[in-house]
Amino acid sequence: MDNYQRFLQVFNELERVIQHRLQVDAKNNLGALLRIAQQAHDQLITSHYQELDFLRNFRNILVHEGIQAEGEIATPSDYLIEKVETLTTKIREAKKIKALFRSQVISFKLTDNLHDVLQAVKKYGYTKFPVFAEDHLVGVVTDNGITKFMASQLQEDLISIKSVHLENILALDKRKDSFMVVNEETSIYDIDDIFMRKIKEGKSSFILLMSSDNHVDHPDDITGIITPWDMPEIIANL
Template structure:
């Protein structure tokens, strides 16, 4: 058989092994069963390439079960097709996660911090959404929109009284809907993109994702990163 037949079969077997590892199954598991496990798990990386993977599987079956004179392959895979399989395999094997791109020190506030401190921070940083803690308990997100709403409602107050207002008071004028959710450091960029897409469709354009050391944020040190709508170009670029 031609050399490209062997290269194709090797590339497909490597794809098989990578998908098996991704869905925590034995490499000897039937390929169809692996894809079923990926669908049940809703693995976004594999979902993205499911049409291409189905085509590779059909071609593998064709080449395996159809030969000419029992020796020659019925078709000879092209170099470009083999390169494409290898690229898809690498995308699945090395798919980026939150921990690869968005781990950083997160600027937070305490509910008792004064508005003056908040305004000073907003004046010196580019971002406009801040996790708020009551001691070690995560209680919400402070946004520049919330600060603006509070200032608009407090126009009749003395400037010194306004500056002494606390973050707790500002949170009371934020919208009631949640502005955030917690994700693990292993969350893929595909899942991150889907979460933002869903929230944008719901009209929640100021949504943020807080990255936890584990699965939840039970204390301030559990917060190890943040993803905001401003990070979406970076998310898309790393898919």
């Protein structure tokens, strides 16, 4: 098999992989797939838009111009073929966040007290915890809320942290709603895009709560937490 045939073979496989990822039928060629990916805001595909569009154009010239010239108009190099194979593998095996960030999550109830939270901060080093009220998520208690509450109590000589419930802290925590629930099957590329957009909006403390079904009603529904502090690991896995 010469490089002309090898290139067409790996190009067709690339198209099949993208068709499978976007869950569309085989009649969609690479040009149509790129448009679908843009409309669907698929960050994995669109992040490689220039490379894919180049391959689309090259394939069309190779095939259509070659037919008109009654022969091969160009010979794809080994490097180009390997590039297509690498890109195909990257799209097929794109890492999902569950592979990197699935972990046990510490959460609290509205009736829990500040002492419990501070103990968790000391033990685990975390500064953000989901808070539940019976059967639903009410927010995330953060270091910002704790600091705000403590500052509001400065006029008191002494307060018992065991008597302060999270309901009092959440009432002052402006960042209690700075979170989003995401499916654990989400691509690492989409997570990178979410954080980059939030950072541009000035929401540097925004966090993501992972779930197996996009819904959180109970602490067990949360399968992991991703914060801006995880960006180095996210970038390393793109």
